[in-house]
Amino acid sequence: MSESERSLASEELADRLAEVFDLVGPLYRRAFRKVEQDATIEGLSVGVRAVLTMLRDHGPMTVPQMGRALALSRQFVQRMINDAAARGLVEFVPNPAHKRSSLIRLTREGRTAITAVVDRERAVLRQVGGDLSGAEVDACIRVLSRLLRSLDNVEIE
Amino acid sequence: MSESERSLASEELADRLAEVFDLVGPLYRRAFRKVEQDATIEGLSVGVRAVLTMLRDHGPMTVPQMGRALALSRQFVQRMINDAAARGLVEFVPNPAHKRSSLIRLTREGRTAITAVVDRERAVLRQVGGDLSGAEVDACIRVLSRLLRSLDNVEIE
DNA sequence: GAAACAATGACACCCTGGTTGTCATGAACG
DNA sequence: CGTTCATGACAACCAGGGTGTCATTGTTTC
Numbered sequence: 001m002s003e004s005e006r007s008l009a010s011e012e013l014a015d016r017l018a019e020v021f022d023l024v025g026p027l028y029r030r031a032f033r034k035v036e037q038d039a040t041i042e043g044l045s046v047g048v049r050a051v052l053t054m055l056r057d058h059g060p061m062t063v064p065q066m067g068r069a070l071a072l073s074r075q076f077v078q079r080m081i082n083d084a085a086a087r088g089l090v091e092f093v094p095n096p097a098h099k100r101s102s103l104i105r106l107t108r109e110g111r112t113a114i115t116a117v118v119d120r121e122r123a124v125l126r127q128v129g130g131d132l133s134g135a136e137v138d139a140c141i142r143v144l145s146r147l148l149r150s151l152d153n154v155e156i157e
Numbered sequence: 158m159s160e161s162e163r164s165l166a167s168e169e170l171a172d173r174l175a176e177v178f179d180l181v182g183p184l185y186r187r188a189f190r191k192v193e194q195d196a197t198i199e200g201l202s203v204g205v206r207a208v209l210t211m212l213r214d215h216g217p218m219t220v221p222q223m224g225r226a227l228a229l230s231r232q233f234v235q236r237m238i239n240d241a242a243a244r245g246l247v248e249f250v251p252n253p254a255h256k257r258s259s260l261i262r263l264t265r266e267g268r269t270a271i272t273a274v275v276d277r278e279r280a281v282l283r284q285v286g287g288d289l290s291g292a293e294v295d296a297c298i299r300v301l302s303r304l305l306r307s308l309d310n311v312e313i314e
Numbered sequence: 315g316a317a318a319c320a321a322t323g324a325c326a327c328c329c330t331g332g333t334t335g336t337c338a339t340g341a342a343c344g
Numbered sequence: 345c346g347t348t349c350a351t352g353a354c355a356a357c358c359a360g361g362g363t364g365t366c367a368t369t370g371t372t373t374c
Contacts, residue, residue, distance in 0.1 A: 046330090082352095140297040151187040151191060202359085
């Protein structure tokens with residue numbers, strides 16, 4: 001592959017990736033509203049919903065860890081966690097690694113609540129799937145993950 | 158494929174799609190910040206940037222059309238457009254179809270500004286592309302489009 | 315053509331997600 | 345140790361974005 005061909009290809013790829021970003025905005029907003037409608041039934045704000053799902057999929061973690069994983073400021077996550085803790089959805093357990101920063105763990109109530117929300121969302125997604133193949137969805141996940149990781153380094157370079 | 162197999166498959170597909178959504182949130186936030194840093198150089202807010210790209214890719218459209226396309230309220234889009242118009246980035250041209258609602262069109266200044274922003278973003282994306290294949294990106298676009306469309310109907314059904 | 319209805323623009327108000335800044339404290343590490 | 349780094353707590357603030365309302369102008373239907 002010649003130099004010009006390569007740059008042409010990466011040129012076009014960049015265009016397609018831009019298209020991906022153009023989809024992410026609207027998709028985020030629509031999903032946001034859907035989640036908002038949906039999670040408020042359990043009395044969860046969008047922010048709380050996000051941290052609870054994180055804990056559900058990832059097991060106990062510290063607040064700063066979650067902030068990084070969700071691309072949210074640690075202070076914001078802290079607020080969400082404090083809120084969740086005040087409602088008994090989440091509890092603090094000692095962290096063997098860092099003594100100051102305790103691990104956050106779902107309580108049984110928390111697990112119940114977030115599971116209810118997520119299950120309801122999954123029910124919607126099941127009908128959505130339609131003719132999408134597993135391979136396509138996998139590719140999508142790979143592309144998005146890659147984009148996510150690359151935006152991490154934006155400030156560094 | 159038996160009934161149980163099909164439902165198993167759609168069950169699993171739903172899980173993967175949920176994964177996609179979990180990526181959309183962080184990705185949106187990171188991209189948002191990147192755009193913020195980037196577009197403020199031209200003095201464009203994120204909202205203005207969104208409507209200008211829309212006009213750039215799609216040609217002249219009315220405010221309500223853009224609202225639907227971007228999953229934003231028509232009032233919000235209107236504000237962005239008025240803002241853009243006040244700075245001469247955009248102009249109103251008579252709409253043959255609807256007499257009240259004029260078409261919004263990029264001015265030359267607007268095109269210049271948005272092109273500068275988008276080009277700078279593309280430069281970043283070019284390096285990001287890496288080992289992603291065109292097919293993967295296409296699949297990603299298809300999946301996201303599908304999700305977007307399906308969330309449209311959420312309130313209807 | 316008039317009357318009813320739908321869509322647009324304009325303006326005001328509000329909510330909340332999310333950041334930044336600061337400070338004090340406790341951990342890690344030379 | 346002293347210093348530096350990470351965490352929690354709290355406050356202030358910003359801006360994206362929605363909703364509600366009104367007047368106006370189209371559009372439609374009888």
